[in-house]
Amino acid sequence: MSAHAADTDKHRKTERKDAAKAWHTMPVLRAFAPPVETAAQVNEATGEAREIVPWTMPGTRLRTKLSAARRGLYAPALPGAPTSTRQAEILNTAIIGAPTGTNGVVIGRDVLSRTMIAHDPVTAYNASPRLVSSPNVVVIGDVGSGKSSLTKTVYVIRPLLLNKRRAVVFDKKDRGGEGEYGELARAYGHEPIKFAVDGSGTRLNLLDPLISRGTGMVGQMQLLNVVARLAREDQALNEWEEEALRAALRRTVNQYQDGRTPTLADVLPNLSRVADMEDYAGLSSQAIDGLHQAGLSVRFTLNTLLQDYGGLLDGETSKNVDLRGKLTAFDISQLPDQGPAVPAVMAIGHMWLLGRLREDRGWATNCVYEEGWHIAAGPSAQLARANQKLSRGLGLSNVFVFHKGTDIPAGSPGMAMIQEAQTVHVHRQTLREDALWAARTFAFGADTAQQIERLADGHHIFKYSSRPETLVQHIRSPWETQITDTDEAFKAAAGIQG
């Protein structure tokens, strides 16, 4: 471009700018004026462009005439900025709304908006309208990702500050010879209820009257069925065996109607006498034979169970089994990981609790199952599932804590139970397939699975009902930190101050 052409171009630009400026001084028409490019002011010392600051601009003129004011004559005559609303949005980033309200129990902080996250399934379930359709909770995460720390604070310590709230815990993690809730239970004034296979601990009676109080013979039959199945490594009883067991149970209950409480050992002889019951009088000798065989086969199974776990299951329920103030800890940390002991105690405890809660209406109870896959991945899930409605009616909120979901068979009652839970906390899942399982099962957004693989300790993805999930940093008080830090023993061994 020649020097002359450049001059002409500059001249034209100045003319256009002046014309636009003139428009801006005209009442009414100014609304249609094109934007004017504002020259950046240059800082003389540095030569850098300076921002235009409003307080250096001329203010509005004094209003002297009402009619002129109406026409907009006194409004600031500044030209508008050459930008569209869409472009300007980026300069004014929206304030991110808090993902939860303030009702319930404080969990921690939303990492994105830095706002408080509060939720309590019982409060949300009792809200009107209901915010969740089930008060059950699922907590998942790798070993050492902060599950128990969250559960102890958000589902035990904090809700216990509220009126008529109570917690019951099945405490599985061994920490120096006892469960990890021992210290906490003592802080609430009671010793944990300890279970051991060698007979030195507490006993639970499968035929405890509290079990039938909640659910009648149906509940007792469900429980016996599940325990027999657990004893057979998850192989279900067939119809004949179920029938034989039902008949033997009925006979035992009738036998002891006015006497002492029957126990599992009292059912065994009746399992061999199924065939001579009046109800079966019209059956063919083949059918009678079949029932007899079935009764014997269940008897053998239960007999083996009593032989192996007599110290746990043989006899009436120990007197120390009861709800203890605000926090009851069932210490199952000394029971073997393998075999039916842990899921059986969880299943019997669950049924016992349903019966016991009938005596204490008006309370809400958080029941925590640490290593909850013992209940969710096996036949015991049937029980919890079948009694969902009763649970809700009794103010029971079940909290299942486990490592990963891929252990739980698709389409099983355990899976259904998990999908029904309306409050979910997913901690770190380092294995991609576990993270994907969680994202799929709880309908998280597309990027969340990747986020789950990298979550730091004490951080988790939180979701309730069908709301979008949130990345939450769980925050603990100094006392809570002390009581929840499970690596304390390692720190002490390494001489590190906690």
Ligand SMILES: Nc1ncnc2c1ncn2[C@@H]1O[C@H](COP(=O)(O)OP(=O)(O)OP(=O)(O)O)[C@@H](O)[C@H]1O
């Ligand atoms: N909110 C938190 N903030 C920071 N660190 C935490 C938080 N919660 C837990 N941690 C750290 O993670 C460690 C393990 O926590 P926790 O015992 O709760 O994990 P876990 O998932 O229950 O482990 P496990 O699978 O072995 O039962 C704690 O000792 C603590 O160091």
Ligand SMILES: [Mg+2]
């Ligand atoms: Mg734990």
